[in-house]
Each structure stands twice: as structure tokens, then as C-alpha cells.
Amino acid sequence: MNVIVKVAHLTTIHLLAASILKLVSSDKTFNKLAWKGFPLCSNSINNTLLSQKFNVTAEEFNSRRFVKTCGIHCQLMSPSCIAFQVNVLKSVNGGSYNLYCYGFDDLPSDICMNLNDNCSFFLADKPIYMTVSSWEYGNPLPQSTLVEVVGAGKYYTSITYPIGVSTYKLNMLARSLYDYHSFNTYNDPNMALYMKNYLMNTTNGTVIVGQTGDEPASAIQGVADYLKSVNLDVSTLQFRGKWVFVWQQGAYGKTKSHIFNGYGLFTKQFLICNLGLTCLHFFVRFQG
Numbered sequence: 267m268n269v270i271v272k273v274a275h276l277t278t279i280h281l282l283a284a285s286i287l288k289l290v291s292s293d294k295t296f297n298k299l300a301w302k303g304f305p306l307c308s309n310s311i312n313n314t315l316l317s318q319k320f321n322v323t324a325e326e327f328n329s330r331r332f333v334k335t336c337g338i339h340c341q342l343m344s345p346s347c348i349a350f351q352v353n354v355l356k357s358v359n360g361g362s363y364n365l366y367c368y369g370f371d372d373l374p375s376d377i378c379m380n381l382n383d384n385c386s387f388f389l390a391d392k393p394i395y396m397t398v399s400s401w402e403y404g405n406p407l408p409q410s411t412l413v414e415v416v417g418a419g420k421y422y423t424s425i426t427y428p429i430g431v432s433t434y435k436l437n438m439l440a441r442s443l444y445d446y447h448s449f450n451t452y453n454d455p456n457m458a459l460y461m462k463n464y465l466m467n468t469t470n471g472t473v474i475v476g477q478t479g480d481e482p483a484s485a486i487q488g489v490a491d492y493l494k495s496v497n498l499d500v501s502t503l504q505f506r507g508k509w510v511f512v513w514q515q516g517a518y519g520k521t522k523s524h525i526f527n528g529y530g531l532f533t534k535q536f537l538i539c540n541l542g543l544t545c546l547h548f549f550v551r552f553q554g
Contacts, residue, residue, distance in 0.1 A: 296337050296350070296388035299377065301395065301535065307351055307385035308374035317343045317367040337388065340367045348391070349373060354384040377537055394418075394441055394538040396475070400508030403480040405531050413475060415441055428479045429453065431461055431486070431509070436473040438540040443475065455485035462489040465496065470516040473538075478509045497521040508532035 299306035317339070333352065340347040349368040368374070377387065394415060401410035408422040413434060415421075418441040423432055430451040434443040449461040468474065483503045486493075493500050497518040503509055504527040511523040526532040 294341065294348075294390045295392075296340075296390055297392050299387045299389060299393065299537065301379050301537075304379040304381060305383060305386050306377050306537070307353070307380045307387040308377050317347075318365070320364050333386070333388070336365050339365065343367055344369065346370070349387065349389045351385060351387045389539060391539045394436075394438065394540075396512075396536045396538060398475060398477050398510045398512075398534055398536065400478045400482075400510050400526070400532040401480065402506055402508065402529070402531075405480075410531055411477070411479065413443060413477060415443065418442065421446075423448065423479075430457060430482050430484075431476060431478050433461075433464070433477075434475045435468075436475055436512075436538070438473065438538065451483075451485045452481045455488070458485045458489045461486075462492050465513075465515070466492075468515045472515045474511075474513045474515070476509070476511045476513065478507075481506045482509055483507055498523050500525070503527070510534050512536050512538065 336350050336352055340350045344367075346369045347367050348370055351366045351368075351374075353364040353366070396416065397412070397414045399410055399412055401407070407427060411423040411428060411432070413421045421434065421443050424446055425432075425448050428448050428450075430453075431449045433447045433449075435445040436443055447464060449457040449464075451457045451461070465474070483500075483505050486500055486503065490500055496513070498511060498513060498521060500509065503525050507525060507527040509523070509525050510532065511521065513521045513523070522536060524532075524534050
């Protein structure tokens with residue numbers, strides 16, 4: 267259940283186990299990240315964190331107050347604080363807790379499911395959860411081509427049997443995909459060049475979601491140097507390998523690109539957040 271807590275003038279108001287924390291004084295809503303019922307958090311802690319607070323004792327920790335206190339600490343420390351994470355170091359009996367506060371530039375490099383339920387990550391944005399699959403010969407179609415924006419829409423390729431690389435553009439505000447393209451690099455070697463030109467001419471700030479179907483590797487090595495220059499390295503992609511990615515024109519450091527050369531359907535989950543400052547001010551993280 268989502269609980270919104272209003273904190274005016276930083277007065278003490280108790281907080282139930284919350285997935286949304288509202289700080290009226292800062293006009294920010296912190297959303298607790300979760301995937302399939304499990305909390306999401308990170309093990310990658312950046313040394314440039316805005317703030318760190320270690321070893322909060324169990325006596326200090328109160329599930330009805332502590333998350334609210336963390337949000338206040340995050341905002342008081344810096345208006346640029348957009349996320350915080352609470353880690354449980356030990357059991358509640360005699361245990362302690364760590365708090366990490368993040369600005370945009372020091373968000374963790376990876377976020378994943380926490381099966382032990384011993385940490386929570388709160389973000390000042392409602393993220394897009396997306397599942398993207400890459401398929402091979404013999405995988406059932408069209409369901410294997412699914413790209414799902416969880417809670418917002420499911421997308422299947424409009425081609426009966428897509429081969430090569432398929433792409434969509436992502437509208438982060440509408441939480442939807444549009445402008446589907448298919449580049450059949452297997453049957454037409456020129457398609458790799460068409461894909462390169464498509465990416466090169468994409469408007470700055472546009473987010474591209476990519477997936478592949480049996481078989482993407484043929485002819486794609488002809489544009490491998492360009493792809494590597496925009497952080498889409500396909501040097502390890504083998505014949506009938508799989509490839510999924512989320513990429514933004516002009517912000518290549520945010521790319522998440524995954525290659526799998528084994529058998530079977532290959533699926534990855536992505537967490538995409540638009541923090542609303544500019545079209546380039548978003549981040550992509552991988553869950554799994």
C-alpha cells in the first residue's frame with residue numbers, strides 16, 4: 267500500500283511502512299523502488315556521495331520515523347539530493363543501519379533486486395520499469411518479441427518474423443513506445459548502414475530501446491566502430507547471439523547494452539527515470 271506522508275516545517279509525523287514519502291517543504295515525492303514484490307537497491311556506493319551516515323543504532327531506528335527522517339536529512343543536506351538508500355547491516359536486535367544520499371551525478375551504477383529485504387532505495391521520481399527480450403530461431407512469436415513498459419503497455423513487433431535489430435523510441439513523459447523500425451541485417455547487409463544512419467540522425471535527447479531476433483550479427487560488424495563510439499559495443503556478438511539495449515542520443519555514458527551468445531530467450535529488465543531537469547537528465551539502471 268502506498269502511503270503519502272506530509273512533513274510541514276520539518277515537524278515529527280509518524281510514518282507507516284511506506285513506498286511513497288512526500289516532503290511538502292521540498293515539494294518532492296520519494297518513491298520506494300521495487301520489482302515483483304522485492305525491494306531494489308544497490309551495492310555500488312560512489313565515493314562522491316552527497317552524504318553518508320553510518321551505524322545508526324537499532325535504538326535510533328524506528329520504522330515509523332526513520333524513513334521520514336532520512337528524507338528530511340537528504341533534503342536538508344542539499345536541495346540537489348534526489349535519492350537515498352537505507353541499508354540494514356545486521357538484525358534489528360542490536361543491529362545498525364547506514365544511510366546514503368545521492369545527487370544526480372553520483373547515482374549508483376547498478377540497481378538490483380534485494381531478496382534479503384535488508385535495504386530500501388527511495389527516488390524523487392516515479393520510474394519506468396521495462397522488460398526487453400531478444401529471441402532466436404524456434405522461440406515462439408510474437409510473444410518472444412515483447413517489450414513491456416510495466417503497468418503502461420505491451421509492445422510486439424509489427425513484422426511477422428523480424429530478423430536483425432528492432433528499435434523503438436521511448437516517450438518518457440507518456441511512458442510509451444513509438445516509431446518502430448526493423449533492420450534486417452541478415453538478409454540485407456545494407457541494413458547495418460541504414461541502422462547507423464538512423465542512430466546518427468536521431469534527435470539529440472531521444473531514447474532508443476533496442477532488441478534483436480535471429481539473427482543480428484551478420485553484417486553488423488561493418489558498423490561496429492561507429493557503434494562502439496556511441497557506447498554500443500558489439501565486438502563480442504556472435505552468430506545468432508542476442509542483444510538488448512537502452513540508449514540516448516547525446517548521452518552515451520548512460521547506455522545499458524547487454525549481449526548473450528547462449529541459447530534460449532534472453533530477457534533483461536531496465537529501470538528508467540526522467541528527473542525532469544532537461545531531456546538529457548535521466549538515468550538507466552539494470553535490475554537482475
